[in-house]
Amino acid sequence: MDSKRKVFALLVTTVLLLATVISCAAPTPEVVEKVVTQVVEKMVTQVVQETVIVEGTPQVVEKEVTKVVTVEVEKPVVETVVVEKEVVVAPEAVDRAHTLIIAIPGDVETIDPPFGAATRANETLKNLYDPMVHYKAYDSGEGYAVSAATEFEPALVESWEVSDDGLTIVLNLRQGVKFPLTGNELTAEDLYYKFERAYGVQAGTAWLFGVVGVKDISQVEITGPYQVTISLENPSPIFFNLMRDQDGGLIDSKEVKAHATDDDPWANKWMAKNYAGCGEYILESWIPGVEVVLAANPHYWKGDPYFKKVILKIIPSSTDRALLLQQGAVDIAAELSMDEMFAIQDSPGVKILSIPSREQIGLGLNNTMEPFTDPAVRRALAYAVPYETIVNDVYKGLALIPKGVFPQRSEWFEVEWPYEYDPVKAKELLVEAGYPDGFEFTLAIQQGIATMEEIAVVVQDAFREIGVDMKIDKQSAAIFQEHMAKKEQWAWMRPLLAYVDDPYYMLFLSHETGQICNWQCYSNARVDEITNEIAVILDTAERKKLSREVQEIMTEDMGMLYLAETSRMVATREDIEGWILDPDPLLKYWPLYRTE
Numbered sequence: 001m002d003s004k005r006k007v008f009a010l011l012v013t014t015v016l017l018l019a020t021v022i023s024c025a026a027p028t029p030e031v032v033e034k035v036v037t038q039v040v041e042k043m044v045t046q047v048v049q050e051t052v053i054v055e056g057t058p059q060v061v062e063k064e065v066t067k068v069v070t071v072e073v074e075k076p077v078v079e080t081v082v083v084e085k086e087v088v089v090a091p092e093a094v095d096r097a098h099t100l101i102i103a104i105p106g107d108v109e110t111i112d113p114p115f116g117a118a119t120r121a122n123e124t125l126k127n128l129y130d131p132m133v134h135y136k137a138y139d140s141g142e143g144y145a146v147s148a149a150t151e152f153e154p155a156l157v158e159s160w161e162v163s164d165d166g167l168t169i170v171l172n173l174r175q176g177v178k179f180p181l182t183g184n185e186l187t188a189e190d191l192y193y194k195f196e197r198a199y200g201v202q203a204g205t206a207w208l209f210g211v212v213g214v215k216d217i218s219q220v221e222i223t224g225p226y227q228v229t230i231s232l233e234n235p236s237p238i239f240f241n242l243m244r245d246q247d248g249g250l251i252d253s254k255e256v257k258a259h260a261t262d263d264d265p266w267a268n269k270w271m272a273k274n275y276a277g278c279g280e281y282i283l284e285s286w287i288p289g290v291e292v293v294l295a296a297n298p299h300y301w302k303g304d305p306y307f308k309k310v311i312l313k314i315i316p317s318s319t320d321r322a323l324l325l326q327q328g329a330v331d332i333a334a335e336l337s338m339d340e341m342f343a344i345q346d347s348p349g350v351k352i353l354s355i356p357s358r359e360q361i362g363l364g365l366n367n368t369m370e371p372f373t374d375p376a377v378r379r380a381l382a383y384a385v386p387y388e389t390i391v392n393d394v395y396k397g398l399a400l401i402p403k404g405v406f407p408q409r410s411e412w413f414e415v416e417w418p419y420e421y422d423p424v425k426a427k428e429l430l431v432e433a434g435y436p437d438g439f440e441f442t443l444a445i446q447q448g449i450a451t452m453e454e455i456a457v458v459v460q461d462a463f464r465e466i467g468v469d470m471k472i473d474k475q476s477a478a479i480f481q482e483h484m485a486k487k488e489q490w491a492w493m494r495p496l497l498a499y500v501d502d503p504y505y506m507l508f509l510s511h512e513t514g515q516i517c518n519w520q521c522y523s524n525a526r527v528d529e530i531t532n533e534i535a536v537i538l539d540t541a542e543r544k545k546l547s548r549e550v551q552e553i554m555t556e557d558m559g560m561l562y563l564a565e566t567s568r569m570v571a572t573r574e575d576i577e578g579w580i581l582d583p584d585p586l587l588k589y590w591p592l593y594r595t596e
Contacts, residue, residue: 097594100307100576102587103321103330105448106477107314108292111283112271113249114203117517118446118481119495122246123586127294127310129249129277132157132171132191133240137580144353144579149501152240156186156250156278166235166538173226178299179252179278186250186278188222193253195220200266205247207516211508212236212243213535234536241500246586252276280590281310290314294589306578306593318450325350325571331594332587333571337450338396341571353570354398355581358407361390361455362496363443363561364520369490371439378558380429382419386462389421390564394454400565405554407565412503412544415551419558427466438467444489447474452493455563459493484519492519495566499584503547507531511554522559526550 109121116125134155135147158174177186196217198205213232214220223229232239242248251271259270275283280302281294292312296305313330315321322340325333326347345352365372365381372378387401406413430438443459445452456472463470470491475483483489498506508515512531513523530550537543568585578591 094311095308097596098307099309099311100332100589100592101311101313101330102332102334103313103315103324104334105314105316105318105321106446107289108286108312109478109481110272111275112268113247113251114198114201114205115268115272116247117204117485118477119585120477121481122584124292124294124312125249126246126586127281127589128275128279128283129246129251130156130279131245131248132243132250134244135582142355143577144355144581146355147580147582149241149583152244155244157243160240167232169230169232169239170223171228171230172224173228174301175226177278177301179255179276180282180297180299181275182252182255184252184254188224188226188228190250190253191228192220192222193256194248194250197251197253197256197266201268204516208242208245208247211505212239235538236535237538238500238502238505241502241505245499246584249277249279252278280305284309302590305590307589310589316448318448322571325573328573331573331576335449335451336569336571337454338394338398338569339454340450341569342396344571349574351572351574353568353572353579355568355570356409357497357566357568357585358409358501358583359495359497359566359568359585360402360407361452361493361563361566363459363491363493363563364489365491365560366487366489366521367523367559368521371433371435371441372491374433375557376429376433377435378561379419380426380433380466381463381468382417382558382561383422383426383429384462384466384468385419385561385563386421386458387563389458389462390455394451394458395564395566398567398569402562402565405551405562406503406506406547409565410498410501410506412501412506412547413551414544414548415555417555421462423462423465430466430468435467438469440469440471441490442471442473443491443493444473444475444480444483445493446477446480448477452495456493459563487519487521489519493563495585497583497585499582501583503543503550504531504534507550508535511559520560522557524553524557524559527553 104120106120108124109118110116111121111124111128113125113129116122132155133152135149136151136153137145137147140146154174156174156177157171159172161170162168171191173186173188173191178184179186194205195209195214198209199217209215213234213236214230219231221229221231255276256267256271259267259274261267264270273286278297278299280297280300282297284293284295286292291314294310294312296308298304315324318336318340321330321333322336322344324330326344326349328349341352344350365378367373367378391397391399391401400408402408403416404413405417406415430436443456445456447453453474460470460472480492484492496510498509507527508531510517510519511522511527512518513528527550530546534543534546537546568581570579570587575595576592577595578593580588580591582588
């Protein structure tokens with residue numbers, strides 16, 4: 001380890017522990033020298049790549065950009081302090097035993113539930129905002145509990161009734177719940193406003209409600225002080241699955257309305273950085289680019305958690321995140337590469353959890369941008385992906401080679417595709433499509449996620465063999481998600497996981513024309529028809545038939561590439577227990593505890 005790394009690790013550990021021990025006979029001034037970090041501005045000139053549209057075709061150009069950036073510098077300073085003889089702990093010191101510290105690669109994008117789309121924002125929302133219901137969880141016998149995706153238990157909705165025809169759902173709120181920052185009581189007005197604001201901002205939660213057929217506020221009625229009745233046109237097989245989604249957390253309607261303006265009637269700007277929930281944790285502080293601190297909700301209906309605080313420390317380097325986990329300075333290190341996990345798995349105090357998952361690594365090709373408007377080009381690239389290399393070299397064998405557009409661990413997987421690594425076949429298809437000399441394009445990935453960066457390089461090398469020049473654009477989490485939301489990435493790569501194992505959910509989520517997560521802009525009229533049909537059919541055999549047909553169509557279209565099917569990997573300290581894993585990649589902090 002070089003000296004800079006040692007200094008970095010020592011400083012971070014010292015800052016995180018915050019246990020200042022001071023001694024002397026009586027209050028006595030003493031001059032000490034210490035190193036502090038200051039933020040300064042400096043002018044830099046960089047060469048950046050930018051994708052522009054020229055006559056309908058994306059092209060990559062380079063240009064110089066001069067801008068002012070802020071950097072941190074270390075500077076020795078001399079100051080006078082008062083030291084005490086008695087050993088005391090500074091009042092601001094962190095209770096390390098009851099503080100969970102998680103090293104994350106980038107900042108939280110937003111804490112406004114409807115706008116949570118990236119993993120980091122979603123995980124934070126899941127722990128800040130309580131949903132209507134939770135999944136029931138069962139011990140796996142492998143050191144963690146697994147949620148049953150078809151069994152539910154009350155959360156903010158304490159009870160419910162569903163009519164025999166499935167068209168009327170009565171939701172009864174838990175009484176006596178308080179919003180901790182205002183003291184306002186949770187009532188039916190807040191649940192109604194959840195739907196009303198969703199349709200107003202037309203973001204993720206509106207999509208969520210639309211999936212289950214609640215498409216307009218007229219379908220929502222307050223029928224008691226703590227009761228709301230939902231009317232559906234058709235029964236939904238996944239209504240409660242989506243009511244437990246992190247986007248579905250309830251908010252303090254009075255507080256949010258107080259921050260609304262004529263220009264911002266739904267208080268979007270305020271909600272992006274401020275907290276208005278009644279979940280397991282509350283937002284205590286947020287220093288952009290540095291850390292987000294969550295504190296246990298003192299009025300949470302379920303009681304107190306073991307961890308009174310959760311600190312999300314932003315550490316862009318995955319190498320540094322792994323190092324801090326080894327040292328015990330953090331309890332969980334997010335988004336490590338497989339190489340890093342294998343390197344530290346035998347370190348004292350470290351453990352790696354590996355949990356089977358339906359997660360896929362998707363490489364989206366914007367179907368509205370040349371040359372990806374041509375399905376033949378997309379199929380050619382599917383034959384150019386070195387699937388075995390990705391699974392064996394990047395994931396060290398702890399992943400599956402994809403066999404179809406639906407993940408193999410889905411109960412709905414049926415149609416195997418023909419695609420395997422065959423660069424000769426890929427080149428032939430490119431020639432037939434009119435690209436004998438190949439082409440170039442830019443792939444966007446989120447910076448700081450080591451595994452994505454490794455896969456991008458492997459794919460880049462493989463595509464080069466068939467004459468395709470794929471440039472890699474590493475973007476900050478915020479920029480990456482902004483471009484994804486606007487569907488303006490030429491190509492992108494990220495993990496994909498349908499939180500509900502259901503064909504309708506998977507189709508509506510990312511394959512139906514114009515849908516919010518259809519970032520590849522795929523469109524097929526028959527796929528859209530099947531999506532609408534399967535949404536309201538409850539018979540399993542009929543749903544299986546439609547699911548099989550849609551997989552066959554999508555295999556031929558190859559609207560996007562699937563590079564691997566991964567397991568869920570968690571790098572943590574061995575004294576952290578209490579894991580409850582939902583069918584999503586988002587950790588739940590409340591049940592975790594430290595063994596003593």
